[in-house]
Amino acid sequence: GSVSDMLSRPKPWSKLTQKGREPFIRMQLWLNGELGQGVLPVQGQQQGPVLHSVTSLQDPLPQGCVSSESTPKTSASCSPAPESPMSSSESVKSLTELVQQPCPPIDTSKDGKPPEPSDPPAPDSQPTTPLPLSGHSALSIQELVAMSPELDTYGITKRVKEVLTDNNLGQRLFGETILGLTQGSVSDLLARPKPWHKLSLKGREPFVRMQLWLNDPNNVEKLMDMKRMEKKAYMKRRHSSVSDSQPCEPPSVGTDYSQGASPQPQHQLKKPRVVLAPEEKEALKRAYQQKPYPSPKTIEDLATQLNLKTSTVINWFHNYRSRIRRELFIEEIQAGSQSQAGASDSPSARSGRAAPSSEGDSCDGVEATEGPGAIDTEEPGGPTAAAKSQGGPAEAQREEAPRPAEKAESPLSGTPGPDHADEDHADEDESAPAAARGPRGQPGVPAKPRRTRGGGGRRYLSRPAQGGPEAREGAPRSSALPSTSAPAAARRPSSLQSLFGLPEAAGARDSRDNPLRKKKAANLNSIIHRLEKAASREEPIEWEF
DNA sequence: TTGCAGTCAATATC
DNA sequence: GATATTGACTGCAA
16 A cells, blocks of 8 residues: 555655655665565564665765765676675665765765775676666765755866876776766866756766765875776786786776777678768858758758758757857856856856857846746747847857857858748747746756756656755756755755865855845745746736736 | 757867 | 867657
8 A cells, every 4th residue: 555655646755754765765776676586574674685785785875975986997896795784674774864964974985984996896887877886876876966066067177177187197097987988078078067057967977976086085096096907907918918808807997898899790880970071060050050940951951962961960950059058158157257256156157147148149138037037928928039039140159159260150140030030949949048047047047948947857857856846847956046956955055065075065155145146036936936826726927026 | 859968989189 | 199079879858
């Protein structure tokens, strides 16, 4: 009966008591394959097979915060280190606590017990994550990400770059060992970090990992070790050239698996990489300036004219849009940090707010933040908003700004008038930011270039949306908004602070220090509240803000 | 179906 | 050899 009830009407995580969370943790563990096959002891029972599996989490969970990050692929050891055994209920309980407050453990692992460079390399690593994180470790990192306060992505990457450079550590090594990403991704990430708000849960993961890594006093040392081991392994391989089918080398630090076995078969099937000629790129950029969101027909035409596959053209547009967007984030961040070093906003927050402006156009003048007003006026205001925000020329020019080549072509883009406004969804999508700006237009809450009202929590699949309706309706990811996203962070600022080694959570700082923000946040909250109320009553909404 | 986020991996560049 | 760029792919949400 309880199961049925729980499965059909699960409560949101935030509404659950510690005890109430247990079943969900068990389920998660079960899904992760962490629980044994045995019969689970019913609540209250003291012993049972599960206990062990659960117990084993006791350590990794907290420790994973740091250790799993810093030593993912290394150690050759394989077993999940059966940590201190304890009674089943105890273990479950402690696990719950750990999930709830990951901080203390972190501290432990930080100072006292350095995450054992050789802790469970999780040979059983998940297929989904490149990182050899065992189920629970992965769980913990996800938990951490979910609970993480707003991080200054720009600052983090800056520091990481410094550390790597200073210590002559490569991106590849860092990426593969610490982040579980390839060199290209790392490079991209370090060079063009997105503002926190713009990141999905998954996208935040690398930043949390970086932050944790930065907090680890032995970070460089470990990476150096790794480097040495890699070198050793390489030399070894070189010497023992022939046979040698990869013994248990120091857990193949990255390189191995990429060069490992399975050599040829795929080679023949490999598609040659398409490399667009400069003229082709130019043509595409010109097309982009006229129609950032070309219709299928336009794409088709372009493909024909340029003698490219339509998929290539489509991909190009996708990539170009998103990359341009990111460049703008960076520009804004840099501009912002230069213009006002001591501002109350964190760089990421700033950029987050600025981003939409770049996409949409003038929206920035609005401070995108007049959220309240935008929240409903935009929605219906489709036509005008669309025409305005699509702001073909403005957008194109702004976006192209960083690219001199395009700038020269702006004249071209100056004529998009006729079709850019009506074309396909171009208008929708570009207007969306304006609309979305309402709810997201919160301080530090960038609008997404689509109508994703309250899409904020959409990626938080593994857990019920936090904090009821607001979390979904309001500005989803902004921790600047006390009642919306980052609720956990808000609830446990101090612990998270220590966890992330932050003097103070950027988000918290924002909302605390900036009265304007507070005011706006409060305003928005009240609007959301009223909207919800009205919605539930189905009465006409007719107020002004 | 479309657009996006995130990523990989081939290739270019330093 | 390390890093940067970029076409393509996957998974997700609307």
